[in-house]
Amino acid sequence: MKKDSSNILPYDFYQRSNVLEVAKDLLGKVLCTAFEGDLCKGRIIEVEAYNGKNDKACHANKGRRTARTEIMYKEGGCGYVYLCYGIHHLFNVVTNTKNNADAVLIRALQPIVGMDVMTKRLKSNNKKLTNGPGILSKSMAITTQHTGIFLGQPPIWIEEGDVIVNTDIVETTRIGVGYAEEDALLPWRFYMKDNPWVSKK
DNA sequence: CGGCTGATTCGCT
DNA sequence: GCGAATCAGCCGC
Numbered sequence: 001m002k003k004d005s006s007n008i009l010p011y012d013f014y015q016r017s018n019v020l021e022v023a024k025d026l027l028g029k030v031l032c033t034a035f036e037g038d039l040c041k042g043r044i045i046e047v048e049a050y051n052g053k054n055d056k057a058c059h060a061n062k063g064r065r066t067a068r069t070e071i072m073y074k075e076g077g078c079g080y081v082y083l084c085y086g087i088h089h090l091f092n093v094v095t096n097t098k099n100n101a102d103a104v105l106i107r108a109l110q111p112i113v114g115m116d117v118m119t120k121r122l123k124s125n126n127k128k129l130t131n132g133p134g135i136l137s138k139s140m141a142i143t144t145q146h147t148g149i150f151l152g153q154p155p156i157w158i159e160e161g162d163v164i165v166n167t168d169i170v171e172t173t174r175i176g177v178g179y180a181e182e183d184a185l186l187p188w189r190f191y192m193k194d195n196p197w198v199s200k201k
Numbered sequence: 202c203g204g205c206t207g208a209t210t211c212g213c214t
Numbered sequence: 215g216c217g218a219a220t221c222a223g224c225c226g227c
Contacts, residue, residue: 048208057208059223068222086220088209105208127211134209176208 007160008152014076014095019102022076022095023049024169024190026104028161030112033140034154038117040140042109042130043161046191046198048174050092052101057180060101071148072101079156081137081147088134089143093151093158107133107175107189109140110197132199168193175200 009029016022024047032041050058052072059069059082071080072094080092080103092103109130111118118129118139130136137143142156151157171187178184191198 050208059208064223066223082208083221085207085209086222090208092208107208132209138210174208179207 009158009160011075011077011150011152014093014151015097016076017096017100019049019051019095019104020188022093022102023047023104023188026093026106026158027169027190027192028164030159030161031106031109031140031156032113032159033142033156035141038114038141040114040117041112041159042136042140043112044106044108044158045110045195046106046108046189048105048107048190049188050103050105051188052096052103055180055186056183057174057177058101058103063101068147069101072103073099074148076102077152078148078150079142079146081142081144083144084134089137090133091137091140091142105133106136108191108197108199109136110195111139128197131197164192167195 026044026047029044030041031044052058052060053063060072068082074094075098076095078094080094081089084090092105094103096102111129121139129139170191170193172189174189
């Protein structure tokens with residue numbers, strides 16, 4: 001039997017100091033959005049960790065602050081959404097405490113609720129709805145205007161998922177961060193082994 | 202201020 | 215398998 005709203009993740013889940021731990025724990029959790037009455041839910045299948053000022057792949061590397069990255073310095077539990085390649089809205093979860101600019105990029109979901117709405121939002125057909133960071137944001141209707149909002153209530157929140165059993169977690173390098181020199185080699189991408197919703201192949 | 206690059210995706214040469 | 219779409223941030227002039 002499912003519980004109701006009480007299974008929304010508490011903020012102390014996000015505010016732990018080890019972003020790798022939070023990233024792995026987010027696998028299997030359920031990302032939810034509710035815009036204009038359209039409820040959508042997706043199980044988190046794939047994530048990447050970004051470790052604030054010590055990570056050359058992170059926008060907040062060396063403590064950089066701009067209007068965009070300012071969100072990552074907030075306390076854990078809010079969303080950081082930014083525009084990539086001028087087109088795609090990428091959704092991250094801010095972790096750690098205030099002024100520790102860590103974040104977890106949500107890279108892929110397994111749709112659970114609202115596939116019809118997602119399909120309508122994408123316009124283009126015969127594609128998977130949520131197997132990449134840009135496309136999942138589009139399916140869930142998340143945009144840069146939602147950056148900075150907290151994830152404890154509608155329109156965007158994250159719920160407990162089923163307990164993960166008999167599923168291996170693959171740890172490997174992050175995607176598209178070749179510019180990060182030695183940090184590009186860190187095994188900070190996590191996904192469920194053999195899950196068909198993982199991005200790329 | 203111009204030019205380049207990117208945590209990507211889609212469509213077609 | 216390559217390039218366009220198209221914008222925020224950074225660096226050099």
